Structures are given as C-alpha cells and as structure tokens.
Amino acid sequence: MELREVIGRRRSIRFLLPYKPVEPEKIQRMLEAARIASHWGNVQSLRAVVVFKDSASEEVRNALLAPIAGFQIRLAPVVIVWYVETSAVDEQSDRLRELLKAGALGFGEGKEKALEEQIIPIFESIREQFKEPGLNEVDCGQGIAQATLMAFEQGLGTCCLGTPHGEQIRQNLGLPETARVLLLQTVGYPAESPDAGGQRPRQPFERLFHMNGFGKAFPRSQEVVDELKADEMLQAPAPTEWREEELEYLKKALDVKGHGLI
Numbered sequence: 001m002e003l004r005e006v007i008g009r010r011r012s013i014r015f016l017l018p019y020k021p022v023e024p025e026k027i028q029r030m031l032e033a034a035r036i037a038s039h040w041g042n043v044q045s046l047r048a049v050v051v052f053k054d055s056a057s058e059e060v061r062n063a064l065l066a067p068i069a070g071f072q073i074r075l076a077p078v079v080i081v082w083y084v085e086t087s088a089v090d091e092q093s094d095r096l097r098e099l100l101k102a103g104a105l106g107f108g109e110g111k112e113k114a115l116e117e118q119i120i121p122i123f124e125s126i127r128e129q130f131k132e133p134g135l136n137e138v139d140c141g142q143g144i145a146q147a148t149l150m151a152f153e154q155g156l157g158t159c160c161l162g163t164p165h166g167e168q169i170r171q172n173l174g175l176p177e178t179a180r181v182l183l184l185q186t187v188g189y190p191a192e193s194p195d196a197g198g199q200r201p202r203q204p205f206e207r208l209f210h211m212n213g214f215g216k217a218f219p220r221s222q223e224v225v226d227e228l229k230a231d232e233m234l235q236a237p238a239p240t241e242w243r244e245e246e247l248e249y250l251k252k253a254l255d256v257k258g259h260g261l262i
Helices: 003-009 024-035 058-062 070-075 086-101 111-125 135-153 166-172 222-230 243-254
Strands: 046-052 078-085 157-161 179-188
Touching: 003 135, 024 046, 024 078, 024 135, 046 135, 058 166, 070 157, 070 179, 078 086, 078 135, 086 111, 086 135, 135 157, 135 179, 166 179
Parallel strands: none
Antiparallel strands: 046 078, 078 179, 157 179
16 A cells, blocks of 8 residues: 555544454554654654553553543553653753764764754753653654554554543553653554545645745645545545444444443
C-alpha cells in the first residue's frame, strides 16, 4: 500500500476484537516508528507505557481512566499511555552535540565552538520554558502519528482518547513527577470493516489554510484533489449507507451498553 493510500484509509477504530491479542513485536514496531520521528533539538521527550490487557495486573488496568468511551479501554487488548518526559529538556545540550557530530547541524571549521559559545547558551537560558506545554507536545504528536500509521500498516486499529485524569494516571502508573500524560491510545485488531464507515468529515480546506497572510484562503487545485482521489488518499465521505447496521451489529457482538459514547 502506498503512503497516500495509507494516509487516506487510516481511521480511528473504536471497535476492536477483545479476544484477539496483539503481538508484542507489532507494538515494538509502533514504538520504533515513534522513536525516530522529528523532534526539536533531537530532545526526544516522547515516552510510553504499554499495557497489555491479558498480562497487566488489575491495579495497572484500573489505572487507565478515561471518562469518554471508557468501553474502548475495557475491551482493547492493548492500551498505550503516551506521555511527555519534561526532564528530557535537561539533556538538550547533549542532543545538540550529537546532531552536530552526526553532520545534521552546522558546517565547517569552528562549528563546535559556535555551538558551545552561542547556541547552547541561548537554549540554556530558556530551558525551563521548553518544559511547559507546547512545543514538546507538538513533537510528541509527530511520534504518535508515526506509530499510528505503523499500526495501520500492520493491520491494527487504533484510537486516541483524551483524559482529564492525567495526573491521577501518572501517579497510578508510578511515572515520575516530571512526566505529563498526553493521551491513551487503544490498539487491537479491528472489529469494524476496513472502511470503518467512510472517510470522516473535516472542515473545508479553504477555512483551515491561508496563503501569504491570514484571510487569504490557500487556493485548492481541483487537479490536485483529483490526483489524490485517484491515489485513494481522498475517499468517499462517511457515512456509508450500511454504517448504522454495522454499528448495531458491533453493539450486540461486543456487548457495549448504552450508546457507545461513555
């Protein structure tokens, strides 16, 4: 499957097969993909705790709190708790030195001296600011996105769930005080069809993106749109005509109570 089709076909999969375990090596590939994602200054603050439903203790399973779509947490064979380790910023100078030695930063004679005497002092002066929510979360998102695509490539379904109980989860899992929980990601084999009801609604392109200043919509070429449709990146919008019947079937098959929202 080509990259464009992968991007187009990926969906948030909320209904997973609870009885089919996920191979640890497939989770490892997701983590490997996250590890090599782009990150400012090569800081690499993205971390994770992977919880396997079949082998984790009851205490650990109960530590996973999500008030919305909690049934997904209970049914998922695997839940990944993604978090940002803010103390990674303390090692940022060493990461810059690694980049320089790898030929990814600077050039020519004197680059080592410039790094030590000019660049690193700038970063050191604002180090504590970099630990606040913001840039680290953006970069962690890039890692999670790569892990998500790796999961899809291996036939797995995923769904990211936010939680207001991040601090409680941090304490329950024994994470250091410098950790900040980002989200919970359920992982397993899809119980839904590969289409999962069709491509989900998104806001109009012209409303989201601007050109040479705010208020001037980035021109959307129909030729490019047609090209991406041909490559299966842009697909038929949800819902498919059979989606409600599929959801009713999944509700009964997985014994999901209520409306599947909580």
